[in-house]
Amino acid sequence: MRILRDTTPSRDGYHMPGEFEPHEGCLMIFPERADSWQYGAYAARRAFVRVAEAIARSEKVTVCAGAAQYDNARSMLPPHIRVVEMESDDAWARDYCPTFVRNGKGDVRGVDWGFNAWGGLHDGLYFPWDRDNRMARKLCDLLERDVYDKRDFILEGGSIHVDGEGTCLTTEACLLSRGRNPDLTREQIEECLREYLGISTVIWLPCGIYNDETNEHVDNICAFTAPGEVVLSWTEDREDVQYAMSAACLEVLERAVDAKGRRLKVHRLPLPGPVTITREECQGLDLNGDEPTRTPGERLAASYVNFYISNGHIVMPGFHDPADEQAREILQGLFPDREVVQIYARDILIGGGNIHCITQQIPGEPPGAAAGGKPDGGATTESDG
Numbered sequence: 001m002r003i004l005r006d007t008t009p010s011r012d013g014y015h016m017p018g019e020f021e022p023h024e025g026c027l028m029i030f031p032e033r034a035d036s037w038q039y040g041a042y043a044a045r046r047a048f049v050r051v052a053e054a055i056a057r058s059e060k061v062t063v064c065a066g067a068a069q070y071d072n073a074r075s076m077l078p079p080h081i082r083v084v085e086m087e088s089d090d091a092w093a094r095d096y097c098p099t100f101v102r103n104g105k106g107d108v109r110g111v112d113w114g115f116n117a118w119g120g121l122h123d124g125l126y127f128p129w130d131r132d133n134r135m136a137r138k139l140c141d142l143l144e145r146d147v148y149d150k151r152d153f154i155l156e157g158g159s160i161h162v163d164g165e166g167t168c169l170t171t172e173a174c175l176l177s178r179g180r181n182p183d184l185t186r187e188q189i190e191e192c193l194r195e196y197l198g199i200s201t202v203i204w205l206p207c208g209i210y211n212d213e214t215n216e217h218v219d220n221i222c223a224f225t226a227p228g229e230v231v232l233s234w235t236e237d238r239e240d241v242q243y244a245m246s247a248a249c250l251e252v253l254e255r256a257v258d259a260k261g262r263r264l265k266v267h268r269l270p271l272p273g274p275v276t277i278t279r280e281e282c283q284g285l286d287l288n289g290d291e292p293t294r295t296p297g298e299r300l301a302a303s304y305v306n307f308y309i310s311n312g313h314i315v316m317p318g319f320h321d322p323a324d325e326q327a328r329e330i331l332q333g334l335f336p337d338r339e340v341v342q343i344y345a346r347d348i349l350i351g352g353g354n355i356h357c358i359t360q361q362i363p364g365e366p367p368g369a370a371a372g373g374k375p376d377g378g379a380t381t382e383s384d385g
């Protein structure tokens with residue numbers, strides 16, 4: 001594996017494909033952290049296994065497990081899912097597994113962003129986070145993929161969505177937050193996205209889902225379903241604090257023009273009714289340092305937009321809410337060639353994210369790529385020192 005430091009994906013002809021393009025596989029991490037997941041993550045592990053099994057119906061899944069959970073992961077997961085021992089601080093593959101970019105010949109490389117637990121010492125969610133921060137590079141080594149070193153720029157995979165045709169969606173609330181890259185201007189942040197995602201247009205939504213502790217990642221409020229088409233988390237309840245937030249995003253999306261000069265088609269995806277954590281669930285969580293992770297009655301950032309697009313399925317959350325079925329039908333209509341699998345996800349949501357947040361796709365060959373394509377780019381490399 002080469003660590004690429006003096007070049008960028010854009011310069012080398014690489015870009016991040018849309019999630020709806022073919023995948024080689026998917027990465028996940030086995031949950032273990034008792035202040036994130038109630039009762040030592042027992043219920044969360046079961047939910048993660050269901051997600052992994054659903055994804056593995058149409059693509060290869062690799063699950064990383066720490067030494068303490070390796071044997072358990074190996075016995076809970078079916079044999080066709082690969083388990084590798086790798087330490088992490090928590091289980092958010094979207095945010096600290098590599099972001100993958102691909103060139104026109106189908107060669108895939110990773111991008112290793114800096115990770116600081118969603119805000120570092122300013123408003124991050126745990127400390128330390130160094131094991132998470134080392135995962136992207138280790139995984140590129142495991143997968144025999146060259147990796148771009150961009151650790152000087154803090155970014156989580158859940159804070160971006162791309163259409164694979166030059167457009168990136170993100171939120172101002174997250175990418176302009178003080179805990180990430182406070183010394184960079186909005187223009188400099190855009191430039192990093194252009195260079196490392198191989199895009200040309202950034203659409204900045206103002207915000208995400210209410211009380212989303214990631215500083216409102218885009219992947220909980222809005223996602224591309226195809227080039228030129230997005231789903232947006234929506235509520236008709238004007239009394240809900242989320243109404244104004246979703247409406248502000250809608251306004252931006254309706255005015256936006258993507259990299260190909262298109263207006264976006266916006267599909268509204270209903271939100272479940274407010275989901276709050278119970279006293280009993282809070283009692284199952286260890287303290288984070290000397291602070292409780294959650295307090296009884298706290299609203300969780302529940303959203304159906306937090307789904308994963310696998311080669312053959314849409315793996316989406318359900319909350320045992322009356323809106324579950326309507327959301328499922330809308331996504332099925334938008335992805336007629338994939339089967340929608342809805343997984344009860346409350347035990348994932350309690351950790352602070354959902355199915356998209358616990359997965360990271362590895363792109364496969366683009367349709368029509370020459371087999372056995374060679375990497376592009378005369379990148380300067382150096383060893384990790």
Ligand code: KQY
Nearest residue numbers: 092125158351352353357
């Ligand atoms: O949603 C995500 N991408 C991650 C959520 C992290 C929450 C930590 N408790």
